[in-house]
Amino acid sequence: MRNFLHTLRVEWLKLKYYRTFWILLSVIIVCIPAFNYVIYDLTDNSFPKINGQNLLGNPFSFPNVWKTVPYDAGILLFMPAILIITLFTNEYSYRTHRQNIIDGWSRARFIYIKIIEVFLLTVFVTIITVLTCLYFGFLTRTPVQPKAGWQEYRFILYFFVEMLDYSLIALLFAMMIRRAGLAMGIFFLYMIIEQFVVSLGRNKYKVTWVDYLPEEVSDRLIPQPFARRMISPASTSLWEKHVPLYLSISVLYIIIYIFIVSWRFRKADL
Amino acid sequence: MTPILSLKSISKTYGRIQALKGVSFDVPSGSVFGILGPNGSGKTTLLGVVMDVLASNGGSYSWFGNAPSEKQRREIGTLLETPNFYHYLSAQHNLEIAAAIKHKPVDDIERVLKLVRLYERKDSKFQSFSLGMKQRLAIASCLIGNPSVLVFDEPTNGLDPSGIAEIRELIIELASAGKTIILASHLLAEVEKVCTHVAILQRGVLIKSGDVKSALSQEEWMELGSAEMEKLKAILDRLPGVNKIISSGNHFQVYFNSPSPDPAWLNSHCFEQGIALNYLQPRKESLESAFIELTNNVSN
Known part of the structure; x- marks a missing residue:
């Protein structure tokens, strides 16, 4: 444990005075509530109210907010991915990944602390998301809602898994490509191509395997939360049935990414 | 006496290119050991292998008579190829990271910065340094914690004549303090002035190794x-x-x-x-x- 904290302290020394890190982190901290506010404003003011009720329901009031905010925050997951790619490719650009090993870290120590950093960033962003949920829940002060339980809180866990999935893909790309700009470009390209394949597969070729592609499967953990009344109960029940599978496959992807990243770093020429 | 570094049949390939072919030699304790060879002879590759940043394709090596480990590397001050630091950090903060990784006291940073005449610039960012200053900072980093073994790969790269002379003096001073120094260089005049032992590489093959007199009989x-x-x-x-x-x-x-x-x-x-x-x-x-x-x- 002491050794782990010592290693973590070294990583902190790398970040403490890195302005880009603080700027990107601040952007994430600001954008999650800000983006949700934009959606909140849109849903609250841009749709007609029927009998005083919003057409899209009350997505930002308790307990719906536990689903809505993680869904919206999920759209912004490219932001922590940019931060991860920047931090990891820096080590390659400055060749400090070699120097850290030369100075007395094992390769395993270097790569595991990077993976742990990704975990910590995921925890941090999840906390921001929870705080945003609470903010909007209290802001809306909507009429009495049923009390939230595991059915609602679990979306925080799903968000955590979804972000970990995205972040570890970013880490993998950063390690394979080594250059920040190129790694970010390919990461975005991959996101777009996967969405294209999913749309094509699902709508044109009617195949279901596309649902289990790396990003799509974790996206599916949090279905879109708006106008739930217009979605058939059968479809909701089908989603509910598939959740354990989506969760298992997402976790499996996480394990695979960790395995590839750590195996490659431990074996390759640095 | 147990050699500081012992290489046994180290081989390394990059695709179809064989960078090292079964290289074996021992570095005696207290020696200034020059690894000589023209550019591309495998000097840096060899040091990369023994510092665990390159994976060898065959053979083995030991430091201080033991299998290599991260703890051993903390006791060796190494400058390999180029000075590698975080560009956005100051000299002081970069050395704090190096000291933390090596488990050495931060107090020693002032001493090593003064030794390489960079103390006045300790708060300047690494990216603002000239090539020579970067090289001197890398040497300062090697000296943190006063290690008993130093590995220098082309230590005078980017230095002006007075800088080269200073580093030469420093190496002689360190050697006279009983430290073992492994020095890879293609600048033979530089090596001639400081080395007690040499290993000569050519296209990845060890041609000769031993003390300078026996390895290189000079007429x-x-x-x-x-x-x-x-x-x-x-x-x-x-x-x-x-x-x-x-x-x-x-x-x-x-x-x-x-x-x-x-x-x-x-x-x-x-x-x-x-x-x-x-x-x-x-x-x-x-x-x-x-x-x-x-x-x-x-x-x-």
Whole structure:
């Protein structure tokens, strides 16, 4: 444990005075509530109210907010991915990944602390998301809602898994490509191509395997939360049935990414 | 005595290129060990393997008689290839990271920065440093915690003549303090002045290793001049043990079969024979010439 904290302290020394890190982190901290506010404003003011009720329901009031905010925050997951790619490719650009090993870290120590950093960033962003949920829940002060339980809180866990999935893909790309700009470009390209394949597969070729592609499967953990009344109960029940599978496959992807990243770093020429 | 570093049949390939072919040698404790070879001979690859940043394809190595580990590397100050630091951090903060990884006290940073004359710039960002300053910072980083072993790969890269002389003095000083220094360089004049032992690599093959005298036999000769060159020639012709005499303008180059005689004896001998020397200079083949001769022989 002491050794782990010592290693973590070294990583902190790398970040403490890195302005880009603080700027990107601040952007994430600001954008999650800000983006949700934009959606909140849109849903609250841009749709007609029927009998005083919003057409899209009350997505930002308790307990719906536990689903809505993680869904919206999920759209912004490219932001922590940019931060991860920047931090990891820096080590390659400055060749400090070699120097850290030369100075007395094992390769395993270097790569595991990077993976742990990704975990910590995921925890941090999840906390921001929870705080945003609470903010909007209290802001809306909507009429009495049923009390939230595991059915609602679990979306925080799903968000955590979804972000970990995205972040570890970013880490993998950063390690394979080594250059920040190129790694970010390919990461975005991959996101777009996967969405294209999913749309094509699902709508044109009617195949279901596309649902289990790396990003799509974790996206599916949090279905879109708006106008739930217009979605058939059968479809909701089908989603509910598939959740354990989506969760298992997402976790499996996480394990695979960790395995590839750590195996490659431990074996390759640095 | 257990060697500081022991290599056994180290091989390394990059695709189809064989960078190292079964290289084996030992680095004795307390030596200044030069790894010599032209660019592309495998010097940096070899050091990369023993510092665990490159994976070898065969063979093994040990530090201090034990299997390599991260703890051992903390006791070795290494400058490999280029100075590698976080560009956005100051010299002080970069060295704090190095000290933390090595588990060495932060207090030592002031000493090493003063040693390489960078203390005044300790708060400047690494990216604002000149090439020479970056190199000096890398040497400072190696010296943190006063390690008993230092590995320098082309340590004078980017330094001006006075910087080169300073590093040379530093290496001599460190060696006299009993430290083992492994020095890879293609600048033979630099190595000649400091090394006690050498390993010579050419295209990944170890040509020779050992102490400098046995690994690189450098030819010796004597240069003599006088106002009466013909009379001098006659005296030299009668001198025992002379192998050949080459006339070189206003002096003769005299090569001996055995080690050259003492210059004082030679001077008095000529005087006794009735001739006054106006020039007497013992000479030794440069390491560079000996090295070129050796590598040419192997190539041929």
